Amino acid sequence: MSNPHKKPLDPAQRFSLPTRWAMFFVGIFIIAFAVAITVHAGLGTTTISSIPVVWAAASGLSLGITTFIVNGFLILGQMIILRSKFKPHMLVQFVWALLFGILCDLCLLITTWAQTDNYALSWFWVIFATILMSLGIFIQVLPNITFIAGEGIVAALVQVFPKMEFGSMKQIVDWTLVSIAALISWITMGGLVGVREGTVFAAFFIGFFVNKWRKLYLRSIGY
Template identity: 35%
Template sequence: MDLKHKKAKPQFLKVIQLTLGLFILALGVSLSVKANLGVTPISCVPYIYSLFLPFSLGELTIFMNAVFILLQIAILRKKYRYIQLIQLVAVILLGFFIDFTLYLISGINPTTYLGQLLVLLVSCAFIALGIFLFVKANITYIPGDGLLVVISKTFKKNFGKVKICFDCSMVTIGVVSSFLFLHKLAGVREGTILAALIVGLLIQLYEKISHLPARKLIGTENHQLPQRKGNAFK
């Protein structure tokens, strides 16, 4: 019995870490909404559609990511491993957390540009930390990232370039949708660009900080985020 508990505990802790990462990520997304300087590229489309559809940001985030899962299945077809539907569980949690954290911080309404900028920077820090914890849990992908991995591997394209094209596409769809349905620009501002620039840098910073004790002990300099064993998209 003890042996079974010892084996189960690390996986249980990974699930806790993944859940915590999703909650922190959702809090970061909600703070970016409250900053009112533009949301992150991946949140542009659901946020803009939440402004004129009778659905919440969390619900539309779930819907959009469900589409990403369908696109993965369409691209991979018979090669798709249905264990990857666990991505849907992760994004349902994320959507719920987004709506919940929006409720929790409903009292935060910065009235000055400096205050908005401060809230935006805090949101970027939370988004980066949430993504970092989620990736380190090493269980699954967020569907948007899963789609990028599928595209990158299937069509043999550089992941970084695919990511840039994907983010630009999300912003473009958001801008077009904003003018088409709201007749004005909403959800895309300087904060969108700032988030796109610094979230990745903050993730790298968290990675370096997490390895500081190991560096002191073994003197290593290069550390990478863990790679998932037995990649489900091969």
């Protein structure tokens, strides 16, 4: 078996174009679904939604709106990181940011069954949503056709630091987002809102599970 780091995966040779687009949209929906579960679980949301959730709580805006705005800033971050390597077609991420925001609000409505006052059950939902989100991220990134902004900025940083695995860079970005969310929460609301022990768990393990999904996939295709 060859080393996956020396022989990078090329999904274009393994999936048809319609399949790749289907995987991308399925991945976005899974991520939004996982975000909604963590919001209802009440132990702090996932890392990618930490800033939007805090901003929504502080401003009264919907999670979908704040998600779109934060994703817009992440796209601007990609422009700064990639500079001339940022191509015009990558601006389509603004469309995906809008879609992702809409899906977040929709999924909040269809996952009210995840609301609970039971601490142990809340932890079950957090762990479940973390694993589910990592799978959604992997499915979305695997086709290598486009990204939503949260993964787009990770991919941009991997281009700048090519020795870093996607999942490892994801962990760094996640911790940065959580730190910013905590700071915003303290400044605007005088305490931690939307950032709790579940958020810390997600920051540790989403990137970890993304790496695991990737390694399992590479092994399954003989890489």
